[in-house]
Structure formats: C-alpha cells, structure tokens
Amino acid sequence: MILVTGISGGLGGLVFQGLSELDDVRVTGGTRTGDGVSARRVDFDDPRSLPAAFEDVDVLLVVSAGYAEDDVVFARHAAAADAAAQAGVRHLIYTSLASSGESMTIALPHRWSEERFAAGPFTTTILRNGLYPDLPVALATATAATSADDVLAAPFGAGRLSVVVRQDLADVAVRVAAESERDLAAGKLSRHADRVYELEGDTALGGAEIAQILTEELGRPIAYRPASLTETRAALAGSSLEPYQITHALSLYSNVIAGRAEATRSDLPQLLRTAPRSVRAAVAEAVARNRG
Numbered sequence: 627m628i629l630v631t632g633i634s635g636g637l638g639g640l641v642f643q644g645l646s647e648l649d650d651v652r653v654t655g656g657t658r659t660g661d662g663v664s665a666r667r668v669d670f671d672d673p674r675s676l677p678a679a680f681e682d683v684d685v686l687l688v689v690s691a692g693y694a695e696d697d698v699v700f701a702r703h704a705a706a707a708d709a710a711a712q713a714g715v716r717h718l719i720y721t722s723l724a725s726s727g728e729s730m731t732i733a734l735p736h737r738w739s740e741e742r743f744a745a746g747p748f749t750t751t752i753l754r755n756g757l758y759p760d761l762p763v764a765l766a767t768a769t770a771a772t773s774a775d776d777v778l779a780a781p782f783g784a785g786r787l788s789v790v791v792r793q794d795l796a797d798v799a800v801r802v803a804a805e806s807e808r809d810l811a812a813g814k815l816s817r818h819a820d821r822v823y824e825l826e827g828d829t830a831l832g833g834a835e836i837a838q839i840l841t842e843e844l845g846r847p848i849a850y851r852p853a854s855l856t857e858t859r860a861a862l863a864g865s866s867l868e869p870y871q872i873t874h875a876l877s878l879y880s881n882v883i884a885g886r887a888e889a890t891r892s893d894l895p896q897l898l899r900t901a902p903r904s905v906r907a908a909v910a911e912a913v914a915r916n917r918g
C-alpha cells in the first residue's frame with residue numbers, strides 16, 4: 627500500500643486524488659488530524675502518531691513539511707525517517723527542492739532531509755520539485771506595501787525564477803509512487819530506487835513577465851519597478867509573514883537578482899506523460915486568488 631502524507635495540502639491532495647483514480651494500487655492518505663476513514667493521523671511533530679500510520683505501508687510518499695524554522699523541519703523529517711524504518715517501509719519518496727533553488731536558504735533543510743532519508747534502510751526516490759508559479763505572485767503581494775496601484779515594485783532585478791505547475795509535479799509523483807508499488811508487488815526493487823529527479827519547469831518569470839500578466843488580468847497597465855532588498859526587507863517586516871519566511875523570501879529574491887534561480891536541466895519531460903501545463907494560467911489563478 628502507498629501512503630501519501632499532507633493530503634490536506636495543495637500538492638499532497640493532488641497526488642492522493644491521482645493515485646485514488648488508479649484501480650491496481652491501494653492508497654491511503656495522511657493528515658495531521660486524521661479522520662479514521664480515508665486519512666490516517668500523520669503528524670511529524672508528534673512521532674507517536676507515526677507507527678500506527680505507517681503500518682502495512684510499502685511505499686511512503688513524504689510531502690515535505692517545510693513551513694517552520696529549519697530545526698523544526700529537521701526534527702519532523704527525522705521522525706518520519708525513523709518511523710518509516712521501524713514500520714518496514716520498503717520505498718520512500720520525498721518531495722524536495724530543485725537545483726535552481728540550490729543557493730537559497732530553503733535548500734538546506736531539503737538537502738539535509740534527502741540525506742537523512744537516503745540513509746534508509748528503505749530505498750528512496752527524491753523528487754526535486756521546482757517552485758510553484760503562485761510563489762512569486764504571493765511574494766510580490768506581500769511586498770505590495772511599497773507598490774502604487776499601477777506599479778509592481780519587487781526585488782527581482784533583471785533576473786527570473788524558474789517555475790512549474792503543481793499538477794505537473796503531482797502527475798510525476800503519482801507515476802513514481804504507482805510504478806514503485808507495482809514493482810514491489812512483483813517482487814522487484816522500485817525502478818525509481820536511488821534516483822534523484824530534477825523537476826524544473828521550462829518557464830521562468832521575472833518582474834516584467836509578472837507585471838504583464840497582472841496588466842492583462844487586472845485590465846489596467848501595471849509597470850514593473852525593481853525594488854531594493856533594503857526596502858523589501860522593511861516592507862516584509864510589516865507583512866503577515868513569519869520571521870523565518872522573511873529570511874527565505876529575501877534569500878529567494880537575492881538569488882533571482884543574482885541570476886541564480888533559473889533551471890539548467892530538467893527530468894520533467896521524460897517523466898510527464900503530457901505536455902507541461904501553462905504557467906500563465908496558474909499565475910492568472912494566483913492573481914485572482916490574491917485579489918479575492
């Protein structure tokens with residue numbers, strides 16, 4: 627059986643739905659509260675919830691629980707690794723961060739977690755997911771305090787950020803989990819064992835591209851103005867973001883300005899059975915959500 631953690635979330639929900647549509651694999655989900663029916667209780671902050679949750683699980687898909695300070699994330703993923711080992715999980719899939727984010731502060735807990743999971747005793751597949759298109763839109767909204775109505779002031783400089791639609795990442799996760807489960811059922815190792823996949827999109831967004839989409843979506847001209855990191859730090863301090871999120875946001879921006887946030891290679895085309903979905907549509911949805 628496959629267990630997908632974090633199915634109350636955007637990515638985990640899509641993966642669970644995709645796996646549930648397959649006739650030949652058994653899947654269950656995990657949420658922090660559990661419902662005793664379709665979702666088991668999986669709370670990495672409460673390791674006592676994990677032994678029962680991981681019972682009879684052959685393939686465990688750990689959706690990273692990254693919204694916290696790094697030390698909390700380390701403890702969460704260490705608890706997941708220990709419980710998976712004790713429960714006899716045979717293959718573990720972890721949703722990590724793509725190489726275009728390598729020098730961002732968010733990379734450290736992901737790379738640490740990759741190594742922790744790779745210590746086994748199970749085999750692993752690391753899905754190094756690119757960033758979602760709604761992320762730069764949400765960050766630009768958080769810095770909106772510095773923006774006039776017709777100006778998008780954001781610290782992207784002249785740089786761009788590679789992004790990938792969540793559903794594409796979910797489709798790959800469904801494929802890897804289902805094929806792993808089938809391989810194990812046939813008495814073989816997962817064909818994805820010990821593989822690290824770079825799942826980067828083929829589109830990169832900068833300030834000008836986001837301003838253009840805003841212009842089309844809002845029906846009025848929006849111009850991009852590169853903001854400094856100093857003014858952005860001040861704007862974020864007054865936003866609703868948690869302090870650790872501000873650290874990560876500034877690091878992301880700094881990487882974009884430095885021209886270090888664009889993908890150089892991707893395994894997505896080989897693993898996705900369809901053409902990648904439109905980033906434009908996902909950004910438009912995020913704009914509409916942020917307006918609502």
Ligand SMILES: NC(=O)c1ccc[n+]([C@@H]2O[C@H](COP(=O)([O-])OP(=O)(O)OC[C@H]3O[C@@H](n4cnc5c(N)ncnc54)[C@H](OP(=O)(O)O)[C@@H]3O)[C@@H](O)[C@H]2O)c1
Pocket residue numbers: 631632633634635636637638657658659668669670671689690691692693702721755756757758761
């Ligand atoms: N690629 C990107 O652009 C990007 C951007 C932001 C984050 N991420 C990372 O990718 C992950 C998945 O993205 P998403 O869009 O699905 O995020 P999401 O919608 O926020 O979902 C996160 C899921 O993780 C669960 N979770 C949180 N803390 C947990 C814990 N202690 N134990 C077990 N489960 C826990 C949440 O459960 P509750 O609903 O109970 O909170 C939720 O189901 C995120 O958690 C984050 O680590 C990626």
